[in-house]
Amino acid sequence: MSAISVGQAVVLGVVEGVTEFLPVSSTGHLKITEGLMHIPVDDKSVVGFSAVIQVGAIAAVLVYFFKDIKRIVSAWFRGLTNKQERYHHDYKFAWWVIYSTIPIVLVGLAAKPLIDGPLGSLWVVGGSLIVGSVVMWCADQMGRHKRGEDDTSFKDAMLVGCSQILALLFPGFSRSGATMSTALILDLDRVAATRLSFFLGIPALTGAGLYELKDALGAGVGAAPLAVGTIVSFVVAYASIAWLLKFVAKHSFNAFVIYRIVIGLALFGLLAAGTIDA
Numbered sequence: 001m002s003a004i005s006v007g008q009a010v011v012l013g014v015v016e017g018v019t020e021f022l023p024v025s026s027t028g029h030l031k032i033t034e035g036l037m038h039i040p041v042d043d044k045s046v047v048g049f050s051a052v053i054q055v056g057a058i059a060a061v062l063v064y065f066f067k068d069i070k071r072i073v074s075a076w077f078r079g080l081t082n083k084q085e086r087y088h089h090d091y092k093f094a095w096w097v098i099y100s101t102i103p104i105v106l107v108g109l110a111a112k113p114l115i116d117g118p119l120g121s122l123w124v125v126g127g128s129l130i131v132g133s134v135v136m137w138c139a140d141q142m143g144r145h146k147r148g149e150d151d152t153s154f155k156d157a158m159l160v161g162c163s164q165i166l167a168l169l170f171p172g173f174s175r176s177g178a179t180m181s182t183a184l185i186l187d188l189d190r191v192a193a194t195r196l197s198f199f200l201g202i203p204a205l206t207g208a209g210l211y212e213l214k215d216a217l218g219a220g221v222g223a224a225p226l227a228v229g230t231i232v233s234f235v236v237a238y239a240s241i242a243w244l245l246k247f248v249a250k251h252s253f254n255a256f257v258i259y260r261i262v263i264g265l266a267l268f269g270l271l272a273a274g275t276i277d278a
Helices: 006-019 026-036 044-064 066-081 083-087 089-110 112-116 122-142 154-162 164-169 175-185 190-218 223-248 254-273
Strands: none
Touching: 006 026, 006 044, 006 223, 026 044, 026 122, 026 175, 026 254, 044 066, 044 190, 044 223, 066 083, 066 089, 066 190, 083 089, 089 112, 089 154, 089 164, 089 190, 112 164, 122 175, 122 254, 154 164, 154 175, 154 190, 164 175, 164 190, 175 190, 190 223
């Protein structure tokens, strides 16, 4: 039998799609949902399933930002053979995305036993949700929101890219939350911070999903739940991206900060009461 049913895959696909790009931690929400459905959060196949369905959310980014991605990739290929093109911001930005992905790949491979084991505890998720909220609130208050997407630099990309490691090691911290907070501290405006978070997440999340595919299929999750979860996450994530970009253009991140704290405290309560297993 599959470790995850098709029905459970639909629920997890919705959770993944809604939360992957919101700064609320998709990994944390997936683990909480799995715990409530009595799915073992540290099971190798379940960890693999969670990574694989992220590819659906990433596909939504590729579709939503297709024109931007096509422009950046085209500039990168032109720059490989044309020296003049290498001064173009899009060419440099493509390299920045590649360089900024290297740290999270190295840490992910080195710390995989910890990530799949002790750091996957729901106690860690709850604590990371709350601590990440404090960081996000401080970043939103500190940031001067004066720099746009065209003002980003190599330093910005590397610092924001490296901040993804926080979410990798501490599920609940949120990859989106960590990257957006770092970008805000660097004085990018909220829309630029959000878009940068999207672009930097593409190679890291795609690579993680493909890397974990063998574990998900080989360790107990059927092809049907994987396919359903991935498709559902794609559809829901596309709508979530459109909503988030409109939201951050006019609002602060305070609503996400409050939500994360409430969820973190509620999770501690459920764990303490024995309602769900850590």
